Amino acid sequence: MQVVVNLKAKKRLAARVTGVGVHRIRFDSDHLDDIADAITRENIRSLITANTIKIKSFTGTSKGRAHEKKSQKNKRGTTQGSKQGRKGARVGKKEVYVAKVRSLRRLLKIAKDRKDLTNPEFWALYKKVGGNTVRNKAHLRLLMDEIREKRKD
Template identity: 55%
Template sequence: MNLKNKRKLAARALGVGANRIKFDPNYLEDVEDAITRADMRSLLTARTILIKSIKGTSRGRARIKHAKEKKRGKGKGSKEGKKSARQGKKELWVTKVRAYRRYLKVLKDRKEISNKVFWSLYRRIKGGQVRSLAHLRSLVEEEKRKQV
């Protein structure tokens, strides 16, 4: 008996692909008699029609590779090339500048510095005159002392 159309009907009724539909070989006559979507749904509840589970991509190899990478030494002695070969100079600059600007914005929102001071320091950050966050803090303190 050809159950190709029954498989298609079951797939449409159950909302899965036709390749995932499996009929119980002991009850093929019941499948042949089923002609409506409701019949297909009732056969699913009666476990005459089974839906195969989806086969995904196995992550087994990826897990093994990750474990190997974690095992390898990443200490000072294993590093090759300049620091800028691992993280680009521009990337480093962008992260630093963003941190400085975030800190400045917090100070301005708290009303610890005026708008004028904010923009003068903002321009100094852009010009590369600020070495670190600690240096920025000292510059802020200087500006506060100048105002008093």
């Protein structure tokens, strides 16, 4: 009959040597005496190469469900007929306003840099853009044309 030896310290040492967790260390039940005799790190390393001490492979979190969910999400259409909710529910009023104001201000800046607008004219239109008086780019171009016409008169 074989005497059961407490190999907890050996397991800890093997874990330290290999740099893995204690729970991943497995001992070969036929060579427990050899493992009990191993007292140095070098002994442990030689037992690992001899496959007396085995390291269980690492098990990570499965991505299967995540992949499945992503593929489902990609199948859902965003075409007309598949959308639910008002336009304002999908894209907020503020986001629409910010995008519009930025594009109009960019247009104004270009016109000012080209010397199409004088500084006071630029600021008059800039304030109109900020106050949401200008509807869109076409409207802004129309207002700029009106300003140019007035200047010629």
